[in-house]
Amino acid sequence: MSNVTLATTPLERVIKPETTVNGHDPAMLISMRNLWKTYQMGSESVHALHGVSFDVPRGEYIAIIGPSGSGKSTLMNLIGCLDTPSQGEYWLNGKNVSDMDDDELARIRNQEVGFVFQTFNLLARATALHNVELPLIYGGISAAKRHEMAKQALASVDLTERMMHRPNELSGGQRQRVAIARALVNHPSILLADEPTGALDTHTSMEIMDLFERLHSEGNTIILVTHEHDIAARAHRVISIRDGLIEKDERIR
Numbered sequence: 001m002s003n004v005t006l007a008t009t010p011l012e013r014v015i016k017p018e019t020t021v022n023g024h025d026p027a028m029l030i031s032m033r034n035l036w037k038t039y040q041m042g043s044e045s046v047h048a049l050h051g052v053s054f055d056v057p058r059g060e061y062i063a064i065i066g067p068s069g070s071g072k073s074t075l076m077n078l079i080g081c082l083d084t085p086s087q088g089e090y091w092l093n094g095k096n097v098s099d100m101d102d103d104e105l106a107r108i109r110n111q112e113v114g115f116v117f118q119t120f121n122l123l124a125r126a127t128a129l130h131n132v133e134l135p136l137i138y139g140g141i142s143a144a145k146r147h148e149m150a151k152q153a154l155a156s157v158d159l160t161e162r163m164m165h166r167p168n169e170l171s172g173g174q175r176q177r178v179a180i181a182r183a184l185v186n187h188p189s190i191l192l193a194d195e196p197t198g199a200l201d202t203h204t205s206m207e208i209m210d211l212f213e214r215l216h217s218e219g220n221t222i223i224l225v226t227h228e229h230d231i232a233a234r235a236h237r238v239i240s241i242r243d244g245l246i247e248k249d250e251r252i253r
Contacts (some may be wrong), residue, residue, distance in 0.1 A: 063235035114183030
């Protein structure tokens, strides 16, 4: 197994000295360079990631796949700025987020990343509209503006007629659509989805994947983390990770 993570043709991305800044390509939405994540477990050091490097251009639709313990969740946390690497650099939309403090990372998460979780993470007593407004409240957006932005986000996932319903009045697929609308409402640079179909039946899962395909066709950059090969196969590029290393990086469509 090799830790060379930049794929060969047709995915090869050669880093040209004249177009790079501090080792990253500013044309890329994401540049990860030699990322390591090490956890100290008593006297033992556990390496969850071993020098991972790859680029993501704007508008890409990627699935990151791997078995339990492969490092894919650690990689997702780094991409989403929920954690920082032990060494290496992570550039997101021209910013070196690997050196940011907690307050700076919180701002980046709110502005640059839209999260979709397996368990939806909706407020049970709030309407779909209010759930979608939450990132805008944290971002200090005025009530009138956030109300309109949330309505537009719900319309983009075909839930206009359900915006005043609470989660217990919605199906699993509709709840995930609310979660996707919430992720989109800030117009983030990345839509980052962690096992987004894990709590859904097969038919509903395919509907959600159809929605991701449509959102990608509208220009959204999507990074999907999954252990399911049929779900990963719906993406346009698949990064397979095992034992903290990128095993394969290939375009499939």
